[in-house]
Amino acid sequence: MEYFARQGYDTWCVDMEGYGRSTKDRDNNAPISFGADDCYAAAQYIQKLRGSNRPLLVYGISSGALRAALFAERHPEMVARLALDAHVWTGEGSPTLAERRKRLPEFQAKNRRPINRDFVFSIFNRDHPGTAEDSVISAFADAILKLDDSVPTGTYVDMCSKLPVVNPEKITVPTIIMRGQWDGIASMDDLIEFFRRLPNPDKQFAVMPGISHASMQQKNYRLVQHILLSFFSQPAPVYRG
Secondary structure (H helix, E strand, O other), X not given: OHHHHHOOOOOOOOOOOOOOOOOOOOOOOOOHHHXXXXXXXXXXXXXXHHOOOOXXXXXXXXXXXXXXXXXXXXXXXXXXXXXXXOOOXXXXXXXXXXXXXXXXXXXXXXXXXXXXXXXXXXXXXXXXXXXXXXXXHHHHHHHHHHHOOEEEOHHHHHHHHOOOOOOHHHOOOOEEEEEEOOOOOOOHHHHHHHHHHOOOOOEEEEEEOOOOOOHHHOOOHHHHHHHHHHHHOOOOOOOOO
């Protein structure tokens, strides 16, 4: 956020219901669909505060990418450009989801699941250890665990039993798919087929070398910043045919 603010962007970060500083008092597991609703509410708030209905540049990572994609599918008029990092479509060929499905009954039985420092480290080490500095992961864990000792189960339930939750053919805004070289959340074939079905010709597919899942906290984070800034600052085409 600080990087993009220094580039002159008005930068916002949204906590979904059940996470961080957002409310956690409703009886639900905060599924992807609710997260897309949260994105819509946040977008309305931002536009009202700015006094402008100008569409937003939207970035989402992991389950946040699914929320952002579903928000863009429902409200394309509010999205100028869409960046999906560590995204998943059908889940076919995903080693991470194959392991996660083994615990699906556990996730379906409750609204929240516990998290701890070992869990945060597993996000970075499950695909390819060494892509992030331990000191960075530790600081990341400190920030998360200061706010939460558990998180909603909705994203896990959706990813393990309800994919696909997004229809690429209905995402009409300019879109970039950002995939870490070693990210296990989605296979390359799964994402390429999603990309192929995006109807807007203003689209990109970026493979990020040396990166696994949580790209912004990895050793190669400057690659991520460069790719995202390049996409967000790309000029509109003069000729569209």
